[in-house]
Amino acid sequence: MLTLTHSQAAFKDAQSLMPGGVNSPVRSYGRVRCTPPFIASAKGSSITDIDGNTYIDYVGSWGPMIAGHAHPRVVKALQEAAARGTSYGAPTLLESEIARLIKSIYPSIEKLRMVNSGTEATMSALRVARGFTGRDKIIKFQGCYHGHADSLLVSAGSGAATFGQPDSPGVPAATAADTITLPYNDSKSFNRIMDGFGNDIAAVIVEPVAGNMGLVLPEESFLQALRSQTQAHGAILIFDEVMCGFRTALHGAQAYYGITPDMTCLGKIIGGGLPAAAYGGKAYLMDCVSPAGPIYQAGTLSGNPLAMTAGIETLRIITEDPSYTVRVTAHTTTLTEGLRQKAAEAGVAVCVHQSGSMFSLFFTDKDVKNFADSSAADQDAFAVYFQSMLEQGIYLPPSQFETCFVSGAHTDDDIRRTIEAAGTAFAAVASY
Numbered sequence: 001m002l003t004l005t006h007s008q009a010a011f012k013d014a015q016s017l018m019p020g021g022v023n024s025p026v027r028s029y030g031r032v033r034c035t036p037p038f039i040a041s042a043k044g045s046s047i048t049d050i051d052g053n054t055y056i057d058y059v060g061s062w063g064p065m066i067a068g069h070a071h072p073r074v075v076k077a078l079q080e081a082a083a084r085g086t087s088y089g090a091p092t093l094l095e096s097e098i099a100r101l102i103k104s105i106y107p108s109i110e111k112l113r114m115v116n117s118g119t120e121a122t123m124s125a126l127r128v129a130r131g132f133t134g135r136d137k138i139i140k141f142q143g144c145y146h147g148h149a150d151s152l153l154v155s156a157g158s159g160a161a162t163f164g165q166p167d168s169p170g171v172p173a174a175t176a177a178d179t180i181t182l183p184y185n186d187s188k189s190f191n192r193i194m195d196g197f198g199n200d201i202a203a204v205i206v207e208p209v210a211g212n213m214g215l216v217l218p219e220e221s222f223l224q225a226l227r228s229q230t231q232a233h234g235a236i237l238i239f240d241e242v243m244c245g246f247r248t249a250l251h252g253a254q255a256y257y258g259i260t261p262d263m264t265c266l267g268k269i270i271g272g273g274l275p276a277a278a279y280g281g282k283a284y285l286m287d288c289v290s291p292a293g294p295i296y297q298a299g300t301l302s303g304n305p306l307a308m309t310a311g312i313e314t315l316r317i318i319t320e321d322p323s324y325t326v327r328v329t330a331h332t333t334t335l336t337e338g339l340r341q342k343a344a345e346a347g348v349a350v351c352v353h354q355s356g357s358m359f360s361l362f363f364t365d366k367d368v369k370n371f372a373d374s375s376a377a378d379q380d381a382f383a384v385y386f387q388s389m390l391e392q393g394i395y396l397p398p399s400q401f402e403t404c405f406v407s408g409a410h411t412d413d414d415i416r417r418t419i420e421a422a423g424t425a426f427a428a429v430a431s432y
Ligand code: PMP
Pocket: 062, 116, 117, 118, 119, 120, 122, 145, 146, 147, 148, 158, 207, 211, 212, 240, 241, 242, 243, 244, 267, 268, 277
């Protein structure tokens, strides 16, 4: 039996200090009806709470930790960087180095700007698209999450979906009115809107592999429709690869599916666990950004030397060895095949999706292609599964609207133990 005595006390205390006791909603475990373990440390594929429980971690800080926690190279580089000062608010060589590294992996990015979060990246990319086109309206897809900027917090996934708040109070109606939302993977509705209003659309923003309604894979014809319609109507196509970047494949979803967007947003992995994200794309778009151009965007800590250092070292780790991401993907495939098999043995209907080193599991007998499908999956069954996995030392994201992440630090034994635990969890689901 898992003991969470210290976490329970810490959570009670935290609730008097922070809304819901947390600094980001899903961490509160609201939908899975248990106390969130408070974390003391993490190393490699494992994470340890303040009660001394150690788990195999598939949250990976929600994606950044592709090289595993506290990777010795990242830790050493950070220690050395910290000794040289933690922030200067002035140009550094590190910023050019990470920009060059990112450009070499993502050739569609000709120029980029570093920011501190995925939210800032998508918000800024949209500003560029609007400033460049002189148009206000944007299209996003239901269940995609692009951070919490006003114009994007409409039909949003991730925590907004988990807590039933896909449209948040506090977003001005006029702002929301400029955001057209359409079902993911529905080329027909998209084509209809673009045929009717395409010349009013500044940007189409999409998670090319959607990870915030659980993991939902794109139909290739859908991504192709986004590209051809935006091109035909002079709208900017923005791929939000904050989550799927470097994971669907090393060179991202855009390389995997062979579709080149005008702009790309990246985050998570490029900060190596520190706050960093970026937006970039065609040079003629990025040269509209201040001080090169009139579209304003700035940041006191943007390009922070510690964040750049962790990002550079992480990107080096996953690129120096050309088989790194391929190996993590292969581990993930072993895991997803094992999950399907254990579910079948227990007689539990599941839909397991994988894209590179990401995966998720829905309790449904249907394929999940959009937010409506994902919302129709059995969330009570998910809560039973989640609790059983946690009890057995497997740390998963506490919502069916989230995605699991595998790292290069996960071992064969981690994967084997996880599949075994899933067998027990599915048996609990079958009898709940
Ligand atoms: N875009 C996507 C696809 C994301 O998954 C997220 C966060 N999970 C964001 C944007 C927002 O990033 P952040 O939380 O760093 O603001």
